[in-house]
Amino acid sequence: MKYKSTLFYILLFIFSISLYGCSTDKSELNEISLVVGMGIDKMSSDNSFVVTLEIINPNSTKDGNNGLKKENNSIIQTSTGNSIFDAIQNFSKNSSALLDFSHAKVIILSKELCESQSGVSEVMDYLNRNRQIRSTNWILISNKPAKEILKGKILNEASISNGINTMMSLFERSGSIVPMTINNFIIESKKESNSAFAPVIDIEKSKDSTAPRITVEKMAIFKNNRLIGILTSEESKNFFWMADYTKGHTDIFPLKSAKNNINITASVFKQSTQIIPHLTEEGFNMEIRCKGSAFIEQAENIDISPEDVSRFEYAIESVLKDELNKLITKSQKNLDTDFIGFSTKIYNNYPKKWFNIKKNWDKIFPNMKYEISFEIKLTNIGIIKDPVMRNEEETTK
Structure with a gap:
């Protein structure tokens, strides 16, 4: 009887600790910003980095079907720094929430950044070292500033990053454009040719709608981690034979x-x-x-x-x-x-x-x-x- 009583109190103690841990984790979730997309630009004037994040809006309301509404489901935040790490750290100056990159889908790099003297070397080094950023994230090159892409919209998508992720997944199955992950980009750049490639994402004005539309129709070519050219739509369409x-x-x-x-x-x-x-x-x-x-x-x-x-x-x-x-x-x-x-x-x-x-x-x-x-x-x-x-x-x- 004595041993049963002791065992009961031990189990009660363990159960109370687990409940405390769960309640603590629950409160911490309200202090986390879930990042689903990231855009990186580089300022030619002072070589500083501009990092733009698409973050799931914690105040999103649900519709009658118990699903998130198709609008205002994400927020866009921008920060500047001398390095990518510095720019991301500077987000804490305007928000107390902890950034969580484990749910990120896409990384968008501006053409200006990719054509700079150092190219994407510093960017890829940071992305590869950051343990929260998955190597399966999609890499895309933007003709316009990357932050403009993340501020755009995709029809019937609450988050532009999730929409781009869907597009890349479709291309991966049987598309006319070769999608590229962080891991595959790094592998390609380390091959004997020292070259790599990634899809080009752009925003175009639509004839049928007042809202601009996202397009992915071309491939960007890199040599020694620097952007050297962009294939035409027709050339990009036939490139998959060689991948x-x-x-x-x-x-x-x-x-x-x-x-x-x-x-x-x-x-x-x-x-x-x-x-x-x-x-x-x-x-x-x-x-x-x-x-x-x-x-x-x-x-x-x-x-x-x-x-x-x-x-x-x-x-x-x-x-x-x-x-x-x-x-x-x-x-x-x-x-x-x-x-x-x-x-x-x-x-x-x-x-x-x-x-x-x-x-x-x-x-x-x-x-x-x-x-x-x-x-x-x-x-x-x-x-x-x-x-x-x-x-x-x-x-x-």
């Missing part, structure tokens, strides 16, 4: 049918890409093998014969080959940056040979020869063999 960790798809329009010269739209989905280095007496040359599947999205008033299938496949392959050739030519002749990854493939397959040519790579790469091949298969021909509707010329025959 190792993305699937991606692109739309091709127009394709010409065998009859009446009618336009056809096709969606092409990447299945695989192999970049194979070959060592010859003259040096290295590259073989690029791309495989994918295609779906006809729109074909007006035509019957698709087996001959048409072969013709469409060849036409798609020709278009993709031409576009990818333009992209590689730009990397060699315009940007002089191996962001397509030739050097990494040579290192992986011929490590000893790579060390012999590494010092002269900047001279070798612009003149390196390559061969591109595409293998595209149309996979949805059997769904609709005949046209849904016929035009007047066909019905009178």
